[in-house]
Amino acid sequence: MRRETLLLLDRDGTLMEDVGYPNDPATVRLVPGAADAVRELVQRGFVPAIVSNQSGIARGIVSPAQAKAVHDRFVAMFADASGVRLPAFYCPHGPDDGCDCRKPEIGLLRRAAVELDKVGRPAVMIGDKTSDVQAGRRFGACAIRLGPHDGMADFASDDWSAVVDFVLNREPTHVGA
Ligand SMILES: [Mg+2]
Numbered sequence: 001m002r003r004e005t006l007l008l009l010d011r012d013g014t015l016m017e018d019v020g021y022p023n024d025p026a027t028v029r030l031v032p033g034a035a036d037a038v039r040e041l042v043q044r045g046f047v048p049a050i051v052s053n054q055s056g057i058a059r060g061i062v063s064p065a066q067a068k069a070v071h072d073r074f075v076a077m078f079a080d081a082s083g084v085r086l087p088a089f090y091c092p093h094g095p096d097d098g099c100d101c102r103k104p105e106i107g108l109l110r111r112a113a114v115e116l117d118k119v120g121r122p123a124v125m126i127g128d129k130t131s132d133v134q135a136g137r138r139f140g141a142c143a144i145r146l147g148p149h150d151g152m153a154d155f156a157s158d159d160w161s162a163v164v165d166f167v168l169n170r171e172p173t174h175v176g177a
C-alpha cells in the first residue's frame with residue numbers, strides 16, 4: 001500500500017537550507033532532520049521526488065549550469081546522508097511567465113506522478129511555503145507545511161520527526177490527477 005504513495009518534497013527550505021537563489025554548490029547545506037526523515041519514509045515504502053521552483057534561472061540570477069551544479073551537489077550530499085538518491089523536477093520559470101509548473105500550480109507534481117508511475121495513487125506534499133501547501137491541495141495530496149500553520153495545511157510543524165509521525169499515522173489521500 002505504502003509502496004504506492006508518492007512523497008512530493010519541496011527542496012529549498014525543506015531539504016536544503018534556503019539561501020535565496022542558490023547558484024553556488026559550496027553553499028549547499030541539508031536541513032536538520034530531513035535526511036533521516038526521508039530515509040525512514042522510503043524504508044516504509046514511500047516513493048520520493050523533489051518538486052522545486054527555481055525562478056532564479058528566469059531572473060538571470062542562476063545560470064542553467066549553476067543550477068545543475070547545485071542540484072548535483074545537493075543530490076550527492078543527500079544520498080550520502082540518507083541513502084536515498086532523489087529524482088527531481090524543477091520549474092525554471094518566473095512568476096510572470098504563465099507556466100503551469102511553478103507552484104502553486106501543479107504541473108511539476110503531475111510530471112512527477114507520471115514519470116514515477118504514480119498517477120491516481122495517494123500522495124503527500126511537504127514544503128516550507130504556503131505555495132507548496134496550495135499545490136499539494138490542488139493536486140489532491142495530503143499537504144504538510146514544514147513551518148508555521150497557515151490554516152490550509154493538513155499538518156504543520158518545523159520538526160521533521162513530527163512530520164514523519166504524522167505521515168505514518170494518517171490514512172492515505174488518493175489523488176485523481
Ligand atoms: Mg521552499
Ligand SMILES: [Zn+2]
Pocket residue numbers: 091092093099100101102
Ligand atoms: Zn514553470
